[in-house]
Amino acid sequence: MKALIKIMLVSTLALLAACSDDDNEVVVTPPPENSVYDAAKAAGSFNTLVAAIDAAGLTATLDNTDNTFTVFAPTDAAFAALGEDTINSLLADPDTLSKILTYHVLDSKVAAEAALNLAGQTTTTVNGAKLALSLSGDNLLINTATVTQTDIMTDNGIIHVIDAVLMPPSTATSTANIAEVATQAGNFTTLLKAVETAGLSGALTGGDDLTVFAPTDAAFAALGTKTINTLLANPDVLGSILKQHIVAGKVDSVTAMSLNGKTATTLEQNQQSVAIDAATDMLKFAGVTVTQTDIPASNGVIHVLDAVVVGNISVPESLGLIPEVAAGAGSFNTLLNLVTATGLDATLGDPTTKFTVFAPTDAAFAALGQDTLDALAADTDKLKDILLYHVVAGQSVMSDAAAGIAASADNMVAMANTDKSALSIVDSMLFINDAVIRTANVQADNGVIHVLDKVIMPPMDKMATEKTIVDVAMETDDLSTLVTALGAANLVDTLSDTSKQFTVFAPTNRAFQKIPADTLNALLADQAGLTQVLTQHVLGLEASSSLAFSLNGKQVETLATNMLDLKVVDFVATANTDNDMVAYDATNQRLVSGNGAAVAGKTLYVFDDDLTFANSQCVDACATNWPPVIATQEQIANIPGLSLIARLDGSMQAAYLGRPLYMFAQDTNPGDAMGQGVGGKWWQVSLPTSGLQVEGSNITQVDIYTANGVVHLIDTVITTVN
Structure with missing residues (x-):
């Protein structure tokens, strides 16, 4: 092996020596420069981007290899999503186009690994605006666009491919506060009403910066009218819901996008999710789509929501207004x-x-x-x-x-x-x-x-008058007997004294007529007795009906130094047992025969001919047509004001406030009232479902004001008191 290496080394040296002896030089041509512009043009999938770069006058900048860039490059398909009209409009507007294109460029080289490390943050682009980087699963997002290819290397930077065109955030400002901006927008009427109801108006008009995720009127309408009304009627609950739409500080859309997959703390001190919907590339807050971003205000920013964030707030049951x-x-x-x-x-x-x-x-x-x-x-x-x-x-x-x-x-x-x-x-x-x-x-x-079950009437206004109690009585036809009695008792001057105030419970003429004529004449002839009777109808103060009602269940002292009971009687609550001969018909508001009678529910009447007499004047044939209500004391104990009077035959007839009670033979069915007004003398006993009584006498008219007090009319003379 060592011998082989030596042979190869010798051969190589010989070759080099031969070359050095050759007079012909070998020229090595360097490879052509490959800028980000060149790479985009050569790729074939960035034709619109390249055309836009040319139209914006950015070709030389991006082709200059002395610079270093990171370009987030939208594909032709990404531009096509804008629509042909938009593309043509941008190509014809180099300034706007330049701002958009430079929003896709960083002035340094940021590879994919470094970009991933920046996820959850923002970075500044060449045009000065910020971009958001975040992760959606394994995908890197730039704002809401997905990076589909990374690290296309060039001599002056790097290209990452994205599937959408990025639009720079608005740089607009406003001198109007959040509430004013929302008012001017015109589609936040319900929100503003809710804010006012919940007592949050001060927050939206104050000096502290806030971010409001603002549901539109349509968003509130989707809750339904009943739910909206329920919320408006429960300001504490409403306030909690509204506060979870507000984040302290000014959070623009890019910052919000950088929070993709994270949460934001609201003024309700709960956490609401911030996310970018992978299907729609839309920003979402608390699961609700943000349909418009970055509406500026002097004290923050508004992002528009298409739904109301209720979340975990418990909304009371909608009862209706x-x-x-x-x-x-x-x-x-x-x-x-x-x-x-x-x-x-x-x-x-x-x-x-x-x-x-x-x-x-x-x-x-x-x-x-x-x-x-x-x-x-x-x-x-x-x-x-x-x-x-x-x-x-x-x-x-x-x-x-x-x-x-x-x-x-x-x-x-x-x-x-x-x-x-x-x-x-x-x-x-x-x-x-x-x-x-x-x-x-x-x-x-x-x-x-x-x-x-009764309409209550406002008290009468007290009007200035010079007429005294006596003057008013003299002008009232139905008080002529009282006027006569006041004269006989020498009380005219007393009740004409305007330096004092009185309340007079004034018996009407018919009230006096309930007293047998002989008894009444004797009373009128007895000045001391008459004075005692009349002065127990008078209080030494002005007591309007409202004051009288307030004294329900209590007693008042009269000029006779005795005490009168004031009580609201509830006739509806009176009993009607199998033993009762008289009952109250709440439906028709009158007295009827009770369950103890042969036929229950028949209308009861009084007879004007009985007035001034101590007993019934309806006998013989009259009693056949108008049967008297015969009863025992136990059978009339259920209704206040019932008593018994003796008939000529010795039987005992039920009476109401001294007036004998009858049925009418022609009233065949319960509820009939055929006897009403017959002969101008027969009348059903009509009573309200409840009414104020003074010592058992019904007060039939209230608040007749005079210069020295007030008069209330009553239907029975008070002759016996405690």
């Missing part, structure tokens, strides 16, 4: 029609404001009578005032809270019409004014509904 809940109940049609007629449907349908609605049922409105309803419909201002008197604005007052108010020293509540109503509680029954809350805590997204 107050009008929707009321409509679903099916028993508030009249209320809803009136609310719509006054334009209050929009108010009560505002998900950003809480309301407490004391809602009268259809039956409650029907009890007002069609004439009253028609008059209200024609006077929308008055109607609106009445409706708002059923609303507490700005809060949801649940029944427990209402009961707490009712039991407090100040049980008056300001209503939406600025008047006050009274909450009271007696025997575990909750009242507002003289109405019973039948069903409480019907919840809606923006408040709560409490069901009433």
